[in-house]
Amino acid sequence: MAAPTDPTAAETTRGLVLVLSGPSGVGKTTVAQHVLARYGGSFSVSATTRAPTAKERDGVDYHFIDEQTFQAWIDDGRFIEFAQVFGRSWYGTLRAPVEHALASGELIVLDIDVQGAEQVHEQVPDMVGVFLLPPSMDELLHRLRSRGRDTEEAIQRRFATAKAEMERAARNGVYDATIVNDDLVKAQRELDALVGSRLAGRHGRRAG
DSSP: OOOOOOOOHHHHTEEEEEEOOOTTTHHHHHHHHHHHHHHOOOOOOOEEEEOOTTOOBBBBTBEEEHHHHHHHHHHTTTTEEEEETTEEEEEEEEEHHHHHHHHTEEEEEOOOHHHHHHHHHHHHHHHHHEEESOOOOOHHHHHHHHHHOOOOOHHHHHHHHHHHHHHHHHSSSSSSEEEEEESHHHHHHHHHHHHHHHTTTTTTOOOO
């Protein structure tokens, strides 16, 4: 693993890493788009070895690469976090955009799982971690099914993973806040307040 990013340097340049985690279908993309529209910044595009869907675009939704390239990028230290998901495809967050945001005083949003958040926290301990929760487990199961993307087997696998991640997130000390997305506007306001406070506290930076 590469050497930790110096948190003092990150504070000096006022960059901020916001890590959003939560079950599939909980609304992470929607709240991420909202916070970026308000405060500016960028959304981290992950790399993956899985095949793109018909609607996904390389370099926009993901960087789609083969396993050999992914392994080479691991060896080169190009990922700030990476993991194999469901024992199949690999996913990883590229280090360079995160370091650029920190050095440039910008906000960057990472939509990653709990394991990835733990890896990022080791290297950027002053990150802001937010875990987004569904109103209930029944509602989460409903949202997973209503997306119409997965087989029932895949839905149940995601559902079991979600329960395990929620338990892990509650005890790992990585997350600054847990937000229940039972009301989208309310959830966005809670996230706005947290991010705005952290941005404003970085050497007098005024948050919009």
